[in-house]
Amino acid sequence: MIDSPEHRVVEILKNNSIDIAATLPCDRIKVLLPQISRSIKTIPLTREENGVGICAGAYLGGKRPVMVIQSTGIGNMINALLSLNLTYGIPLPVLVSWRGVYKESIEAQVLSGERMPAILDAAGINLTKIESRDELDKIDPAIRDAFKNERPHVVLISPAVWEGSPGEVPAPLEIIPRVSELNLAAEIKEPVMTRYEAIKVLASTAGEDIILSNLGIPAKELYEIRDRELNFYMMGSMGLVSPIGLGLAMAQKRHVYVIDGDGSLLMNPNALSCIGAYKPGNLSVIAVDNAAYGSTGNQETCTRTQVDLELLAVASGIKNTAKANTEEELKQALLRKANLIHVVVKPVNAACREIPLSAREIKQRFMKAIGS
Numbered sequence: 001m002i003d004s005p006e007h008r009v010v011e012i013l014k015n016n017s018i019d020i021a022a023t024l025p026c027d028r029i030k031v032l033l034p035q036i037s038r039s040i041k042t043i044p045l046t047r048e049e050n051g052v053g054i055c056a057g058a059y060l061g062g063k064r065p066v067m068v069i070q071s072t073g074i075g076n077m078i079n080a081l082l083s084l085n086l087t088y089g090i091p092l093p094v095l096v097s098w099r100g101v102y103k104e105s106i107e108a109q110v111l112s113g114e115r116m117p118a119i120l121d122a123a124g125i126n127l128t129k130i131e132s133r134d135e136l137d138k139i140d141p142a143i144r145d146a147f148k149n150e151r152p153h154v155v156l157i158s159p160a161v162w163e164g165s166p167g168e169v170p171a172p173l174e175i176i177p178r179v180s181e182l183n184l185a186a187e188i189k190e191p192v193m194t195r196y197e198a199i200k201v202l203a204s205t206a207g208e209d210i211i212l213s214n215l216g217i218p219a220k221e222l223y224e225i226r227d228r229e230l231n232f233y234m235m236g237s238m239g240l241v242s243p244i245g246l247g248l249a250m251a252q253k254r255h256v257y258v259i260d261g262d263g264s265l266l267m268n269p270n271a272l273s274c275i276g277a278y279k280p281g282n283l284s285v286i287a288v289d290n291a292a293y294g295s296t297g298n299q300e301t302c303t304r305t306q307v308d309l310e311l312l313a314v315a316s317g318i319k320n321t322a323k324a325n326t327e328e329e330l331k332q333a334l335l336r337k338a339n340l341i342h343v344v345v346k347p348v349n350a351a352c353r354e355i356p357l358s359a360r361e362i363k364q365r366f367m368k369a370i371g372s
């Protein structure tokens with residue numbers, strides 16, 4: 001429908017060279033979403049926070065992403081918008097179906113929708129409100145602001161905009177009958193390596209490939225072992241290092257090694273199902289499992305007795321996995337570029353100094369090194 005508001009939004013996205021859309025549905029944008037996915041590579045999300053990570057990775061790799069979500073989803077993103085986008089200076093335009101404020105029938109939408117402008121304002125996140133169809137052109141300067149000033153910009157779009165639009169909603173896809181099997185006999189042995197030793201093996205194997213490190217002590221260990229411009233150090237956004245790795249792997253050709261942790265993967269296990277859905281061959285997540293939140297004092301996580309991270313990865317659709325206990329096993333798994341390597345290590349933190357780089361310095365030198 002040429003004159004529909006949905007068509008206008010897609011045009012604005014295309015005019016701004018948006019090449020990735022990370023989306024999670026809202027009933028009010030059920031006509032818009034398929035129209036976006038017909039023109040722009042679309043990544044369906046399982047949680048909005050994951051999309052912040054994927055879009056950040058895509059941007060670092062040279063793409064121009066956008067997110068399209070429901071207003072309640074902002075509640076799932078606030079930490080990431082602050083500790084990743086605003087801290088590192090990473091652009092993210094977010095088009096939001098603004099619920100709770102116009103002909104709302106679901107009581108649970110109301111508080112979040114009504115308070116959303118104040119929440120965003122308190123968080124220092126730029127905001128544009130669109131309350132009628134003739135304001136849709138405000139999306140264009142909002143996207144420009146995000147990329148020019150390297151920050152998130154949220155566009156709250158009232159359901160009034162889509163009212164009466166004649167677009168069609170595609171028929172639901174059929175379920176694919178299939179047999180699911182999980183045959184994995186994996187043994188978790190007593191650890192012999194520390195995380196520091198495991199990172200040392202990675203640093204000496206990675207060549208000119210990219211290494212992203214999880215927040216906390218692993219980042220400091222990597223910095224001390226081998227700082228290089230192709231390292232990206234997380235300082236916050238727990239749970240998002242693997243989604244960033246996914247976005248980066250999809251955006252460019254170099255191999256991406258991600259140092260993740262058991263606590264962080266368990267905080268955001270849907271990162272694994274998203275990786276399982278896209279299976280980029282140039283991504284290796286190294287799940288460094290010390291059975292503890294090592295960086296905060298080695299408090300126990302449930303990998304100690306209960307969850308096997310390799311098994312979780314396989315169940316999430318990641319096929320090419322490995323388990324490594326020794327330096328040699330880890331090296332072999334890295335050389336064959338397994339997509340997830342479960343490394344069982346001792347809960348030991350090396351005494352490392354703070355990384356003497358600001359978040360923006362880490363980002364700038366990284367993007368320069370990979371040519372984004």
Ligand SMILES: Cc1ncc(C[n+]2csc(CCOP(=O)(O)OP(=O)(O)O)c2C)c(N)n1
Pocket residue numbers: 079195214215216217218236237238260261262263264265288290292293294295296301
């Ligand atoms: C949302 C959030 N909750 C809690 C923390 C505090 N925190 C920082 S690092 C960390 C532990 C991470 O554990 P894990 O992923 O297992 O990695 P390890 O430090 O053991 O290598 C925690 C809980 C945080 N930064 N963000």
